[in-house]
Amino acid sequence: MSDGVWVIGGGVIGSLVAAHLSRVADVTLLCRRAEHAAAVAQNGIRVSGRANFVGVPRATVDPAGLTDAGLVIVATKANDVEAAAAQLEGRLGDGTVMTVQNGLGAEQVIRAHGPWPQLSAVTFMSGTKLADDHVEYVLDTPTWIAPYEDAPFALAEAAVSLIVESGLKAEAMPDLEPARWSKLIFNATVNSVAALTGLPHDHHFAELEQPTDLGHLVRGLMDEGKQIAAAAGIALREDPWEMNVLATQRGSRHYPSMLEDVEARRPTEVDFITGALVREAAHRRVEAPLLTAVYRLVKAREASYL
Amino acid sequence: MRVTVVGCGAVGSLFAANLAQLEDVEVWAFDLDGEHVAAINEHGLRLSGAGEVVGELRATTNADDLPPSDFGIVATKCMHTAAAIEATAPAFATGAVCSVQNGVGNEEAIAQRVERVIRGTTFPAGRVVEPGHVQWDVKGDTTIGPFEPSPAPMAEVGRLAEACTRAGLPTEAVADARGPQWRKLIFNAATNPIGALTGLTHGRVCEDPGLRRLVSQLVDEGKAVAAAQGIELDADPEELIDHAARPDVAYDHKASMLQDVEARRPTEIDYLNGGIVRFGREQGVPTPLNEAVTALIKGLEASWTL
Numbered sequence: 001m002s003d004g005v006w007v008i009g010g011g012v013i014g015s016l017v018a019a020h021l022s023r024v025a026d027v028t029l030l031c032r033r034a035e036h037a038a039a040v041a042q043n044g045i046r047v048s049g050r051a052n053f054v055g056v057p058r059a060t061v062d063p064a065g066l067t068d069a070g071l072v073i074v075a076t077k078a079n080d081v082e083a084a085a086a087q088l089e090g091r092l093g094d095g096t097v098m099t100v101q102n103g104l105g106a107e108q109v110i111r112a113h114g115p116w117p118q119l120s121a122v123t124f125m126s127g128t129k130l131a132d133d134h135v136e137y138v139l140d141t142p143t144w145i146a147p148y149e150d151a152p153f154a155l156a157e158a159a160v161s162l163i164v165e166s167g168l169k170a171e172a173m174p175d176l177e178p179a180r181w182s183k184l185i186f187n188a189t190v191n192s193v194a195a196l197t198g199l200p201h202d203h204h205f206a207e208l209e210q211p212t213d214l215g216h217l218v219r220g221l222m223d224e225g226k227q228i229a230a231a232a233g234i235a236l237r238e239d240p241w242e243m244n245v246l247a248t249q250r251g252s253r254h255y256p257s258m259l260e261d262v263e264a265r266r267p268t269e270v271d272f273i274t275g276a277l278v279r280e281a282a283h284r285r286v287e288a289p290l291l292t293a294v295y296r297l298v299k300a301r302e303a304s305y306l
Numbered sequence: 307m308r309v310t311v312v313g314c315g316a317v318g319s320l321f322a323a324n325l326a327q328l329e330d331v332e333v334w335a336f337d338l339d340g341e342h343v344a345a346i347n348e349h350g351l352r353l354s355g356a357g358e359v360v361g362e363l364r365a366t367t368n369a370d371d372l373p374p375s376d377f378g379i380v381a382t383k384c385m386h387t388a389a390a391i392e393a394t395a396p397a398f399a400t401g402a403v404c405s406v407q408n409g410v411g412n413e414e415a416i417a418q419r420v421e422r423v424i425r426g427t428t429f430p431a432g433r434v435v436e437p438g439h440v441q442w443d444v445k446g447d448t449t450i451g452p453f454e455p456s457p458a459p460m461a462e463v464g465r466l467a468e469a470c471t472r473a474g475l476p477t478e479a480v481a482d483a484r485g486p487q488w489r490k491l492i493f494n495a496a497t498n499p500i501g502a503l504t505g506l507t508h509g510r511v512c513e514d515p516g517l518r519r520l521v522s523q524l525v526d527e528g529k530a531v532a533a534a535q536g537i538e539l540d541a542d543p544e545e546l547i548d549h550a551a552r553p554d555v556a557y558d559h560k561a562s563m564l565q566d567v568e569a570r571r572p573t574e575i576d577y578l579n580g581g582i583v584r585f586g587r588e589q590g591v592p593t594p595l596n597e598a599v600t601a602l603i604k605g606l607e608a609s610w611t612l
Contacts, residue, residue: 214601253612290594290595296516304504
């Protein structure tokens with residue numbers, strides 16, 4: 001992977017990745033907004049929190065240079081993968097495309113636009129974007145990377161070694177699905193419930209004392225997710241309910257992105273997260289009344305302001 | 307005949323002011339809102355809108371002032387029933403007390419303190435516009451009947467119904483008043499929390515096919531719990547829901563629970579969906595979606611205290 005790296009999307013994950021990789025590779029951040037690109041081109045990206053440095057990727061809104069990219073990391077919101085794929089089509093040569101979106105389906109969207117080798121990634125790192133040129137690195141949990149379809153495992157290993165060299169945590173694995181589905185079920189539940197209640201991911205999500213305590217709903221949603229995973233032949237890497245209990249016991253109050261989206265009256269990723277599970281349930285003929293209910297409610301909540 | 311209205315908000319005021327028009331009825335009102343009580347005592351209780359009425363009555367914030375009454379009409383929000391009836395019960399030592407509240411469980415709370423209880427369901431609605439003045443939005447029927455475990459005699463139920471009807475609030479006395487109550491309960495439980503969670507008006511909830519299916523699933527659970535108790539609904543909630551969605555009926559209506567949520571007031575969820583869940587448990591009828599929306603609304607209420 002000696003060729004240049006392009007990162008599409010300068011949100012939290014895109015900014016963290018572009019800043020870190022710029023220390024070990026020639027990195028270009030492809031932004032949507034010109035002022036975002038200008039801020040990064042002028043000031044670099046300041047990383048604070050888990051690491052403290054200023055990364056200096058190139059930054060542009062012009063996709064023309066994608067032609068020569070060796071690795072393209074698509075770090076947009078799930079809703080914007082289609083637009084990113086359209087930028088790649090007809091431009092990217094024999095480079096590799098890696099998707100890191102929440103939920104399911106990003107790989108297929110990319111594939112529909114070109115025959116490039118692809119990597120699937122699930123990332124557990126998190127942060128907060130404080131400005132176009134400043135990102136706070138909060139959780140330094142790893143990114144898991146696996147080949148998509150028949151891409152060689154060596155591509156995943158190469159991406160991992162580049163990312164690890166840059167100071168981020170990453171791990172290559174032959175099959176991403178067990179980890180991806182654990183995160184999917186966790187996210188589909190926690191994000192939807194947070195978006196509907198306005199609660200950050202806190203102790204309410206694990207409460208089971210009264211019959212109508214939120215923990216019962218959370219567990220019910222996760223149980224449906226597990227049944228869908230089982231029907232899809234996926235052996236989960238972690239139990240989502242245990243992930244939930246552990247996360248809430250830490251006493252932290254994480255604001256899931258879907259809650260932030262709803263509060264900012266932005267489109268959410270619900271179609272790619274909760275919606276992906278609901279579609280998979282229909283496909284596998286598994287009943288998922290609770291997931292279907294919260295999916296419809298979040299969609300309707302979006303419709304009330306979009 | 308002396309009637310004391312307990313909780314003189316919108317619905318309580320409709321009963322109090324109209325009954326005060328009758329020469330043979332003396333009306334008292336108990337309410338905790340000092341300004342409202344003072345205005346009623348000074349200028350009378352004024353209704354405008356669907357009817358123009360000024361009722362001369364005595365209002366108090368102090369339950370000790372209440373004289374012995376032949377009838378009580380309880381019209382508080384459900385979560386205040388127990389406290390309100392505890393305070394006023396001495397005035398009903400020889401009288402019968404009728405609930406005209408939303409939801410289920412109010413008669414049970416009243417029967418903890420009062421021997422002869424009347425189950426009631428009322429459809430007239432309005433809102434308090436200023437102290438002593440209530441806007442009367444909707445006329446409608448009231449159905450009352452003996453509360454089975456702790457019943458008022460049918461003759462007494464009939465006397466109250468006759469007085470209300472004569473006062474301009476058409477009221478029917480029936481032997482089994484559970485049908486209208488559960489019809490209203492199921493209607494409210496299937497529509498109110500959906501409006502509250504999504505921010506959508508009744509009409510918009512009903513024109514979203516996925517959401518309308520969720521409404522029907524909530525209706526079906528409620529119907530199953532009613533049927534298990536041997537309750538025969540006096541009308542199909544589904545028809546009422548579709549009727550209300552018509553542009554000339556209540557398309558633009560924001561459910562009262564949505565209004566509560568927007569104003570961050572505690573909702574009546576425990577007595578609506580929570581009531582269906584409770585009675586369902588007693589009957590061994592599963593109510594997973596009513597449990598789910600109850601948990602979501604309670605989570606929403608909890609988010610206001612963070």
